[in-house]
Amino acid sequence: MSIIYVLIPIAVLFVLIGLAIFFWAVRSKQFEDLDKEGFSILFDEPEQKPTAATTKQPDDTNPK
Template sequence: MDILYLLIPLALVLLVIAVAAFVWASRSGQFEDLEGPAYRILMDDDDPRIPRSGPAEGESAAGEEDLKPPRP
């Protein structure tokens, strides 16, 4: 029976923390757009994330040797 004096206040403290976290999340806009991230992953991005740089001076572009016919 003595354990109830510990468990009931502990449960109330955890309840208050959970309610405070939910109120904070709803006020900060965490639940406003639930479908956007799901559709965003399906969209095809045409823009590359890493910009390509041209070949350095004196170097040929990657794969350029493969396109040239072999010399006789």
């Protein structure tokens, strides 16, 4: 019977933590557009051409 005095405050603490996380997610707009991510897997992203800065060129200044 004395264990209930420990379990009830722990359960209340878990509920408060869960509510705090839920309200944080709502405030930070995590639930704004639920369909976007579901549809994003259906469409390919356009391929981007590599630029001169991102392509690795052989370095001719190093002696062999």
